[in-house]
Amino acid sequence: MNEILVAGHKSPDTDSIGSAIACAYLYTETGRAAKAVRAGEINKETRFALRSFGLTEPPLCTEFAAGQQVVLVDHNERKQSIDGVRDADVVALIDHHRLGDFETEKPIFISVEPVGCTATILFRMFERAQVHIPQEIAGMMLSAIISDTLLFRSPTCTERDKLAVKALAKLAGVDYEEYGMNMLKAGADVSDIPVEQWVQTDKKEFMAGEQTFSVAQLSVMDTAPILARRDELHRLMEADRSAHGYLASFLMVTDILQEETELLFVGDIDAWVARAFATEPRDGSVHLPGVMSRKKQIVPPLLGAV
């Protein structure tokens, strides 16, 4: 109980794992013993990154003990946190998302910035604390930024993300473009993943008033084999929606190379989707050219059109 736990969101992505590892290292180096944990299964992209830099998976944590000291990275909404967060002692938040239902009883350290990745904020925190970033930590941080910005292609990517990647690549000793494409490819390979898991990929829940909706995202190099199974995906999404009582479930099928998204959805929400994206949906789907970011291009229009 003395160690601070550093945790990203459920359905962890490379930023949630990489930033948790980097943040735990920074805290420990600056005198507060901390340990990274994961809130769920590691995805293929993150596994590729961990292996590339010789790191093992952080231990799984499914529930915080009451009073456990916790640092949250890469998320702040309660529904995305490890269970028990309400009675944990959240001592810091480092994030790059909109602020949701996050409240604290006392003042704590909060750093949220509109950059592409949590690791970019941490990069500056290492600088400020004058803590050297070891090779494997630099590797995870650059993996996180490449993952969140889809190697600088996402509209969420900022100059600071690019500068951080370039500096981290030197520390990690990799060619970030070559490594980045290999990592994204490893993550985008869904061929050996059961289709049931496609609809759960990086799924996050959001509140629209009193109701919840979910948005999952599958980022791939080629969407054709996925969209060929559209009916099956709709059925699986509907089953997930009704099991959780969601207002709606969305699945972004994002083409990394073409920089576009086919947004599948279930729920009686054609009018909402049409308002949000100014496009008439057809058969539970809208085609969104140029859209790659859930945070910047999907969730805000949906919330704005509720």
Add this chain to the structure above:
Amino acid sequence: MNEILVAGHKSPDTDSIGSAIACAYLYTETGRAAKAVRAGEINKETRFALRSFGLTEPPLCTEFAAGQQVVLVDHNERKQSIDGVRDADVVALIDHHRLGDFETEKPIFISVEPVGCTATILFRMFERAQVHIPQEIAGMMLSAIISDTLLFRSPTCTERDKLAVKALAKLAGVDYEEYGMNMLKAGADVSDIPVEQWVQTDKKEFMAGEQTFSVAQLSVMDTAPILARRDELHRLMEADRSAHGYLASFLMVTDILQEETELLFVGDIDAWVARAFATEPRDGSVHLPGVMSRKKQIVPPLLGAV
């Protein structure tokens, strides 16, 4: 509408004014035109600080236009903001309070730190941006920190607050201890203020579940002349409580030199107060030795005991 407005809380104190001025200056110097505004009447302490450094009061703003770009300093709870904040475009938050009901639609810059004063966070932002702090801005920032920490006496005061004051004193060209005592004295002089205004001093509203309570604070060098009018204060507080429909109204009468607070209250809340402070209240009041901070020593126990 092109200028960003930088605003502190209603019933502004020296931090809400000083940090708004400093932040507007920093934003403007770094390329985003910004202007400080005040959310209400300037108090005597702040007037002393403004005059000491040759500055005029920021213009009053009672309501934000919809879509107005806004930076919030020194507060985040909606009830403490200028009206219309909900439909304004809040682009940044710099604060040292607990996070309340603050939500954003998109990711924005947020820096909250558990230090004694917002100006201490801004001091580091100036450093990071490598922007020189002019004499009058340094003066307002050091006034803010001295005000919030009661010249380092408050338990909210951190090492960083002290270091910032010492550095700012050089830039402002003042002896911070001498200046600070004079400023606190100017603020603590309530002799020419109508008693009706005592109970409104730096009043803030807080949510306890669905209900609202208010906590005002009067920091003085000698509490005797104030506590001599206890019955009158209770009557005025009760009138204010019923006018606003508060669950309860509190007035901290804080002795800066003795470092203690007499906490007056109205509302049927003896049991709540007893639980929060582990002291039986008598005649709508509890004596709290060592208590000077609303944020750290009054609001958390009250919320914890609701």
